[in-house]
Amino acid sequence: MKAVKILLLLLILSSCKSKWEKTHPVVENITESVYASGIIKSRHQYQVFSKVNGLIVSIPVTEGDTVKKGDAIIHVLNETAKLNTENAALSAAYAAVSANTEKLNELKVNIDLAKIKLNNDSLLLVRQRRLWEQQIGSLHQVEQAELAYKSSLTSYNIALYKYNDLQKQLNFAAKQSGKNLEISTTQNSDYTVRSDIDGKVYSILKKNGEMVNTQSPVAVIGEAGNFYLELQADEYDIARIRLGQKVFITLDSYKGQAFEASVEKIYPIMNERSRSFTIDAAFVKQPPVIYPNMTLEANIVIQSKEKALIIPRSFLLEDDYVMLENKEKKKVVTGLKDYQKVEILGGLTTADVIMKPAP
Structure with missing residues (x-):
């Protein structure tokens, strides 16, 4: 009976001991990164x-x-647009100044005739005034000559006004019809x-x-053969992401391979639905065969350190404590972290043994 109790005690002690994993800090490199998902897009897609x-x-x-x-x-299909363009072309041709030269020439003839009559009446007025100064003729004849001159001057001015006004109307109509043709041609090209x-x-x-x-x-x-990465990063990580940081990506089409890229643009607005920010990254060396909208997973390198004192992240308790071999909890100072490891800046040496309770 006593032997059975001793055996049970040994089994219990052995079982309890097996629930604790042991390790000790080691010196190696560590890289801190943040996760991002995304897709491949063609440049200017x-x-x-x-x-x-x-x-x-x-x-x-x-x-x-x-x-x-x-x-x-x-x-x-643009049959209506074609007809509108043809109609606008006809209107532009009809309204062109060159197509209305006859009207302008007719008014020019009227101006020339009015000018001839004005010159003639001016000469008659000057002659009549000289005669009146010599007491030849009558004042009534002078007044009649003045009236004829003023009438000719008015007719001449009216002829000039009609010509200039018609020219303005023709120029306006030509420009307007030309613009209508441009608009119709543009709409046709749409x-x-x-x-x-x-x-x-x-x-x-x-x-x-x-x-x-x-x-x-x-x-x-999009551009042929020129691709970039469109990434989505969580709002909790965006403050640590900077232009030029390295990005390592994996693609389902290239199992077991990682490709390097670099952050080239950070969009300064958050997507309210996904609570994420969009980041563009450029390939350092592009995979040989890729297509737009291929999905990817990325790790954006925040910082890295060589010869750091490292422990498994799973051995860290309450973010800044570890369990020593003697079951004593000890506070430590942590540095860089990745998904598996954490840097210890103070509180441990490579000689220390730490433990992790089994879940």
Whole structure:
């Protein structure tokens, strides 16, 4: 009976002892980083929208095609726009100053005739006044000559006014009709959806014969072969992220490999729904084959240190305590942390043995 009790006691002691893991601090490198998720995007990637509503009549490109800035992506039915443009062209031609030279020439003839009569009446007035000064003729004749001169002067001024006024009207009508033609031509060009960049067509979101509107995208275009990372970082970590920090990413398409990037832009507004900030990062060396919208996981390196005193993070109690081998809790000063390790700045040496209770 006594032997059985001793055996049970040994088993209990052995069981209790097995619940405690032991380790000691070691000197090695440590890197502190923050986690971010994200996707790969093409440089200058954007969704293409139509400026008008209508029916697609042709799509001259397919996914994977490279395009130049201004190349057509989609053609929308525009018969009404064509007719409006033709009508505006007719109006512009009719209102052109060159098409109304006959009207101007007619008024020029009237001006010339009025000027001839004015000169003639002026000479008659001067002659009549000289005669009157010599007591030849009558005052009534002088007055009649003055009246004829004033009438000719008025007629001449009216002829000039009519000519200048017609010229202004023609110039205004020509400019107005020209602008209407420009507007109509621009509206007509809106029925052809074009690329804004030199790039690659990554997606066509509509089919021939479907309707398009100004609210829904019709295609996705971006630079060919030039990609960057769009990351989402938690608001609790954003204050520690800076431009130029290293980023190490992993992709499902490249299992077991990590690729280096660098933070190039931090957007200064938080997404209220996800409570995260958007960060752009550029590849240091781009993977050989990648595509837009591939998902990734990233670690943004905040700081790193060589030859640091390190313990497993799981051995840390209450953030700044450890359990010594003699079951004594000891306060420590911590430094850098990653997901598995923590730096000890004070309170332990490599000779110390620490313990971690089993969960």
